[in-house]
Amino acid sequence: MSDLPRTQHIIASGAIAAIGMTVAYISYTQEPAGAFVFPRLIATVFAVLAIWTFAKAVLGRTKVGQGLSGSDMRNLLPGLIVTLVYAFWAAKELGFYTATTIAFFILLTLYDPAPHNAPKTWIKRVLITAGFMAVMYGLFAMLLNVFTPREIFS
């Protein structure tokens, strides 16, 4: 067994086994049955392999996967929250360019190792954000003519 606590493997493989069994259940019960012939085939193998993985995790025989350490989670959590808010809410509600500018700047501030108390750092961050947004606008709005949600500007 790796150093990773067994419970992490049990939770992860348990979640996958639950998805596998749900997929198998839907495949075998949903109508019209003819549309689910191939999914049934896949779902059966999926469920069997997922249960096998879960059983191995329960028995403590999982060999691969380093799992999630506390420090990794602490480091990635702020970025993860920004990513989730940006992709699932802000991009649509605030408009792509506004949301991307805000998310980009926040991520820079959160993960840039430069000291926060130096004014030069903030100027650099603003310039990098502005430069990136100019490139994105040039590429997507002007070159590719992609009409992104504008929301608060519409």
Next chain:
Amino acid sequence: MEFLFYMGDVFTPINFGLLLLGTIGGLILGATPGLSPTMTVALMIPFTFKLEPQQGLILLGAAYTSTVAGGAVSAILLKIPGAPANIATTLDGHTMAQNGQGAKALQLSFIASAIGGLFGVFLLIFLTPVLATWALAFGPSELFWLAILGVTVIGTLDSSSVVKGLLSGCIGLWLATIGFDDIMGAQRFIFHPALGGGINVIPALIGLFAIPQVISMFAKGRANVDAEIITVQRHPIGAAFREIFNRKRALGIGTAVGSIIGLIPGVGGQIAGLVAYDQSKKMSPEADKFGTGHPEGVIAAESANNAMVGPSLVPLLTLSIPGSPTAAVLLGGLLIHGIFPGPALFTQYPQVVWPFINSMLIGQILMCVFGLMIAGWAANVARVPRAVMAAVVLGLAVFGSYSVQNSMGDVYVMASLGLAMHFLERFGFSAAPLVLGLILGPIAEANFMQGAMIANATVGQMTYFFTGWLNWLLIVIVIASISYSVWMELRQRRYTTKEDASA
């Protein structure tokens, strides 16, 4: 020699401009640790929408070729492989750089890459049409088994756990069934309106390859990039050419190993580089010098990882089975332009395929020329703070996936799959088989259903799917790849247990 007929197409101003752009961009992005060739090509696909299929593929092909070679820059100067394919290059390349031979190592790596790459592309040129003719023998049952073979081989050979690799492949195959059934029009697994049209391959690819990298960068926190870039001193290019040709054995081994490994689906550049390095060491009278900055180590590894690029596209272009994750991404690039690879590709779309292949040929030379010119400068991209890199990739991923169909649903799918993949990777699952399952799922299902209909009207399903030498050959390869991987895993486990016991 049909390819020569289309050679002029590569040199039209737009095509050549795109080839240059892809080559130079690929070299710079390849030198950036964390940006793998697969992820780079996936992020570039949205930029090909407005281009003609021929132009789009030229851009993607150039990026693929040069990101693999560009990875050598950071491997040599920073001891950080730009891509997994460059791991073997660090072994001698970085030591050479530490010994004041950084420029020489870079020159050897780019020249060896170009020679290996040219050989690989010639193999692609001459093998593909032959195999395409042969592939006409494939009916629905064989194509079904071939799709399963593609997922199985990558699932078993590309993963640290056979069961988890196969499970990843199954998840991909299941994801491919989401949406409306093609024959009956029935809804399948549509848990959210965003999934109504099924999972679009491009946002899925972007999510599966880019988002886990972004989150991994977050996980490293605010730590500084402490990579020390070794200064590159001048070295005459003529001497590097002479050195390469004096070390023909390493070049030959690297090129041959890379070409053969490239043809095997699922065995990527990382394996090609390491096997070539190992074989070159075993066959060298100077075996003891390997690891101490021996030029043959760099030549073997770099010629191998670029020689595999061309052959890795053979199964894609002939059978529509991508041989590697990057080939799978290229398949996505073909599909968005309405081009479905297979035996008829060379007769239906010669004006697309041949300029694409030719561009890879010319791209090898450009990659070598520009690689030598910008190598020292390209290493500086490794100094770009991780925070900037993560934010840039995230922004490109969101814009890129939205631009596929102007749909927020694609952004949600991209983000969800990417987040899920990050956590799956932490528990030993791998993105490559999942992507292959997602891409090959529709091929497997369409041929399975078509085969089942033929079988029901003729000999019955068991006889149809389990008889015939080609079906058997494919089934045997599926079983052999699983058995081999299980055996390797058990052997590795026994070895680890013994080591633990003796420690």
